[in-house]
Amino acid sequence: MRLTTPAFVLRRVRWSESSLILTLYSLDLGRASGMARGCLRPKGSFLGKVELFSEGEFCLSRREGRELDTVIEASILAHREGLREDPRAFAAAAVFSEWLLSVVSYGNEPSEPVYHLLDNVFSLLEDGAAPMPVLCGGIQRLLALSGHGMQVEACALCGKPDPSPPRWNPSAGGVVCPGCAPGGEPVSPGLLGFLAKSAGTPLEKVVKVRLWPGGYRQCLDLLREYTETHLEKRLPLKALRIMEDMLDAT
Numbered sequence: 001m002r003l004t005t006p007a008f009v010l011r012r013v014r015w016s017e018s019s020l021i022l023t024l025y026s027l028d029l030g031r032a033s034g035m036a037r038g039c040l041r042p043k044g045s046f047l048g049k050v051e052l053f054s055e056g057e058f059c060l061s062r063r064e065g066r067e068l069d070t071v072i073e074a075s076i077l078a079h080r081e082g083l084r085e086d087p088r089a090f091a092a093a094a095v096f097s098e099w100l101l102s103v104v105s106y107g108n109e110p111s112e113p114v115y116h117l118l119d120n121v122f123s124l125l126e127d128g129a130a131p132m133p134v135l136c137g138g139i140q141r142l143l144a145l146s147g148h149g150m151q152v153e154a155c156a157l158c159g160k161p162d163p164s165p166p167r168w169n170p171s172a173g174g175v176v177c178p179g180c181a182p183g184g185e186p187v188s189p190g191l192l193g194f195l196a197k198s199a200g201t202p203l204e205k206v207v208k209v210r211l212w213p214g215g216y217r218q219c220l221d222l223l224r225e226y227t228e229t230h231l232e233k234r235l236p237l238k239a240l241r242i243m244e245d246m247l248d249a250t
């Protein structure tokens, strides 16, 4: 079966002198991966280079029961050079891609909102938005769209509004009240306030919601713990360590 679909390149692994294995997030297929034979040759059927984070129209040949498709041809719609030229934007785009590939498995239903979220996150980073708020807000949305939404306002167990002092229990689904708190850890009300605001604000405006120094890092840790609890696995997140080292150095 052959089909053509718009997709983002989220991972690219060199397979041979002239070939790559691409991991894509496609509008019509969700997560997909494809062998792009000859795509590094100067004169091939790939219009422009298939770079990391670029968006293209990919023609894929798919065989039933196989995870690896063949990329017949690709034409690039958006090169996203800005993401590869700015190290901080590059690192943040890599963190978001890694997170998405941990949450979304092969065979999951394609999701148009997830596709548009990727577009939104990459566009903001490319335009020079502060990486940490974009990442925190983007990951929060990714979790909600993948059926792992977090409760940050009312108690996740009894529904009591504004639990005080709030406790955090990822396996219960987020914030819990002291009455329902078994196993709950204290959590900063400021962080919950940020997440509540972020959830109801377009991503382009989340960058204007300020947190204290180090707050976004705490937020990312909380999102990571939550994601790992819900997926029941550790996130690899190599890119996250690189990004954190980069932020420490600046």
Ligand SMILES: [Zn+2]
Pocket: 155, 156, 157, 158, 159, 160, 176, 177, 178, 179, 180
């Ligand atoms: Zn409760």
